[in-house]
Amino acid sequence: MIERMEFLNITGPKDDIDRIIETYISKYDFQLENALSELKNVKELHAFTDSNPYKDILSRSEELKEYFKDKKIQTDRHMSIEEADKITRTLSDKVYDFSQKKSELEAKLAEYEEKLKNVHYFIGLDYDTEKILHFKYVNFRFGSMPKEYYEKFMSFVYDDIDTIFYKAREIDDKVWGVYFVPDSIAEQIDAIYSSMHFERFFLPDEYHGTPEVASTKLEEKIKELKDSILAVDNKIIKTLEDSHEDFLLANKVLYRFNKVFEVRKYAAATRDNRKDKKVFFIICGWLTEKDADRLAKELENEPSTFCIVERDLSKVLSTPPVKLHNNFIFKPFEMFVEMYGLPNYKEFDPTILIALTYSIIFGFMFGDVGQGLVLMILGGIIAYKKKSRLAAIIARCGFFSTIFGFLFGSIFGFEDIINPIWLRPAKAMTALPVIGNLNTVFVVTITLGMFIIIFMMILSILTKLKFKKPGEALFDTNGVAGLVFYTSALITIILFMTGNPLPASIVLLIMFVLPLILIFFKEPLSAMLEKKKVHLEGGTGMFILQGFFELFEVLLSYFSNSLSFVRVGAFAVSHAAMMEVVLMLSGAESGNINWIAVVLGNIFVMGMEGLIVGIQVLRLEYYELFSRFYTGDGRAFKPYS
Incomplete structure (x- = not known):
């Protein structure tokens, strides 16, 4: 069967909107409708323009929450929104300092990994790269060429030109190495190598010892940096774990208040015609008949809040939503x-x-x-x-x-x-x-x-x-x-x-x-x-x-x-x-x-x-x-x- 729906209009002082939503509306399955669209004939209506004060701090809280493996919390303890905000900001600031340190370490790690990648191609070169990089009268070129061209070069060209090619490694059908040529004929020899599809690779001048030695030192440095990053991560987790329950409860409170505040985008605000020009909010939407009666009865205890149940659905602009309700057999x-498609409400x-x-x-x-x-x-x-x-x-x-x-x-x-x-x-x-x-x-x-x-x-x-x-x-x-x-x-x-x-x-x-x-x-x-x-x-x-x-x-x-x-x-x-x-x-x-x-x-x-x-x-x-x-x-x- 299709559950009978009723349309509710809830009105009260604007300053009281969050309390009414938190205390009453949030307890029920309430499908909100845009009040401005529903109440087109009501004059002096306008949308809420207040910015959400919980959005940014909730975003920071959600980022911190990713560090937790266990994100469940079971507690009946009450926490105010002010306390939740303070706990989250304090932890966020502490974690931010650690994160900054971690970012610096990760930047260095990326730099050293790139260096390791560069020197990796030339591990077979048994010569101090620092000395090569400071030659004065002999030009050198680090780089690679396709294997098929390397074989042709060595068979038909190499013995007839004034150059020395030192093969370091062979990776993925490419031969990596370095060639030397006198400075006086460098342009001519470079042209020959270029015709063999030689691609230059510029090796920075900060390596010491052979590529293999340099590679070992870089790997040691990379391991140190990774250990340092892991240590920072452990400090972040330790900081959060010490406040595990408080933080998760604060996250829950922030989420709830953020959700409550977002109801305002469906609400409208108006002014009373009395002399004091008091500002009122209007929230409208659909509930099942049973929930609508219960909510209306609860709101009777609020002297400044009024709830109108619209039973004549022909007067409502939006189409009643459909909620199916059948026993466990069907x-x-x-x-x-x-x-196939939900049935029409009628x-x-x-x-x-x-x-x-x-x-x-x-x-x-x-x-x-x-x-x-x-x-x-x-x-x-x-x-x-x-x-x-x-x-x-x-x-x-x-x-x-x-x-x-x-x-x-x-x-x-x-x-x-x-x-x-x-x-x-x-x-x-x-x-x-x-x-x-x-x-x-x-x-x-x-x-x-x-x-x-x-x-x-x-x-x-x-x-x-x-x-x-x-x-x-x-x-x-x-x-x-x-x-x-x-x-x-x-x-x-x-x-x-x-x-x-x-x-x-x-x-x-x-x-x-x-x-x-x-x-x-x-x-x-x-x-x-x-x-x-x-x-x-x-x-x-x-x-x-x-x-x-x-x-x-x-x-x-x-x-x-x-x-x-x-x-x-x-x-x-x-x-x-x-x-x-x-x-x-x-x-x-x-x-x-x-x-x-x-x-x-x-x-x-x-x-x-x-x-x-x-x-x-x-x-x-x-x-x-x-x-x-x-x-x-x-x-x-x-x-x-």
């Missing part, structure tokens, strides 16, 4: 309703309808005592432990699968253990006039589907009348005209199949032709009924042509929608056939049963067919049921808590 199926909640039809149809298509019990037990366990709505739905579907398993006489695919209470899906046949023998479950599911469609048409008529659309309620394909035509078709088929005489021709004319004429002229008739101007878009000829094709589509859809329910019987038959295959492959017919094959086969059927059946039933729900009466354009109830 509640998991709210998930399917939400997937609609009825289809949760119970989808719960019953989905479970029954699933059970019909997947009837097996053993497999049904497995689904029910596993689904129940997962739903209990993980709070999964889907698992809870599976458990309920498993219950109906068990029931239909007894009706079909099937337990884990074995049909010789228990006798069917009703029939065997794959074997039961019914003789019908003209058609001949037809599987009984097909006849039952098509008939059941037609009755379900008729019920959906009745819901559609009631819904459209509730939305004050009498034209659609009377002349739509899912209205009275469509209901009369479709019901007449069902009655005629039943009479014919059971060998009973059909109604007289005049009755058939009223039952079939008149409803189709009304559906054909739906638009002009609806306009006349609702006292609107009749307008035939495109002229009379286009209206007749379009109406003819639409009427043909209506007749086709009635036929196809009815046949859609054949799949229910088809899956019941196919389930039995699949289990026969499983038992045949496991050797059940020969009497030498391979129980491992039986178990694996049942798991496979439960997994694959269970998934397919679940999807097919959901398709029937959405396309054959919901589409006839349901809009699903409701607005979710989102309380500001």
